Amino acid sequence: xxxxxxxxxxxxxxxxxxxxxxxxxxxxxxxxxxxxxxxxxxxxxxxxxxxxxxxxxxxxxxxxxxxxxxxxxxxxxxxxxxxxxxxxxxxxxxxxxxxxxxxxxxxxxxxxxxxxxxxxxxxxxxxxxxxxxxxxxxxxxxxxxxxxxxxxxxxxxxxxxxxxxxxxxxxxxxxxxxxxxxxxxxxxxxxxxxxxxxxxxxxxxxxxxxxxxxxxxxxxxxxxxxxxxxxxxxxxxxxxxxxxxxxxxxxxxxxxxxxxxxxxxxxxxxxxxx
Numbered sequence: 352x353x354x355x356x357x358x359x360x361x362x363x364x365x366x367x368x369x370x371x372x373x374x375x376x377x378x379x380x381x382x383x384x385x386x387x388x389x390x391x392x393x394x395x396x397x398x399x400x401x402x403x404x405x406x407x408x409x410x411x412x413x414x415x416x417x418x419x420x421x422x423x424x425x426x427x428x429x430x431x432x433x434x435x436x437x438x439x440x441x442x443x444x445x446x447x448x449x450x451x452x453x454x455x456x457x458x459x460x461x462x463x464x465x466x467x468x469x470x471x472x473x474x475x476x477x478x479x480x481x482x483x484x485x486x487x488x489x490x491x492x493x494x495x496x497x498x499x500x501x502x503x504x505x506x507x508x509x510x511x512x513x514x515x516x517x518x519x520x521x522x523x524x525x526x527x528x529x530x531x532x533x534x535x536x537x538x539x540x541x542x543x544x545x546x547x548x549x550x551x552x553x554x555x556x557x558x559x560x561x562x563x564x565x566x567x568x569x570x571x572x573x574x575x576x577x578x579x580x581x582x583x584x585x586x587x588x589x590x591x592x593x594x595x596x597x598x599x600x601x602x603x604x605x606x607x608x609x610x611x612x613x614x615x616x617x618x619x620x621x622x623x624x625x
Contacts, residue, residue: 352434353486353531354392354448356427359498359509361385366499379502384409387509388423390430392448393486398528400489400520401437403430404513406506423455428464435468447472449484485531492530493520 361383370376391402405426412418417425438446450456450473465471481487497516503509520527 352392352394352448353484354450355484355486357389357490359387361503363502364499368500378500385506387506390427391486392434393489393531398524400517402517403433404510420454424458424460427455428460431464431471435471440470444470446470447474449474451476452478488530
């Protein structure tokens with residue numbers, strides 16, 4: 352299971368939107384520092400989303416006497432108890448949560464929640480690697496649906512909008528599954544089906560390279576074709592469309608020979624004639 356927290360401020364977030372021609376859409380704003388923290392977890396198998404909220408209004412530290420980290424620790428501990436009730440030990444003997452290294456993921460409240468739910472385990476991600484947590488992509492979709500280009504009067508209105516969007520994603524789990532697994536499957540496909548490039552001068556030797564290195568291979572192929580004076584360059588739009596994954600990205604032997612001949616002819620001239 353993938354777990355993370357997200358903060359939703361009262362100040363609206365702006366993004367591109369549709370509008371009537373000739374009229375620019377406007378969104379109000381205010382100087383408000385109230386926040387709403389959402390603790391969420393996504394089941395990687397069923398794509399079920401479970402979330403808890405924590406209000407953090409301005410001056411919460413003075414009102415409660417607790418710092419931000421302590422309040423987040425208590426909120427995260429309540430979230431763990433909620434996950435333990437949704438996935439009881441009798442039905443799920445082992446529940447692994449993929450979490451980051453936030454400071455509120457440790458402490459006395461967390462230890463107490465884990466003692467109450469011994470079947471919960473943590474799998475901590477490396478530092479500064481949010482791209483490894485699939486739920487990060489879900490937050491982007493949730494913000495777009497619930498808070499973008501919207502001005503709320505109170506924290507209660509913001510919470511209502513977020514809860515409505517969370518209930519919507521509970522009914523379309525196939526979309527949630529595509530959000531959290533789409534990029535992962537693409538990365539796995541690139542790892543299991545890497546690009547192949549023929550090594551010049553060695554027709555039987557194939558170099559297996561990754562998706563980044565294939566860009567360099569295509570550029571080198573384009574340069575060779577341009578020097579050979581070939582109209583069917585591998586960098587043309589039709590040829591680019593034909594170049595797919597797990598195919599051989601290279602110039603033909605005729606192109607390579609022509610490119611080598613032009614290079615030898617160029618460097619065989621005197622310097623003043625080049």
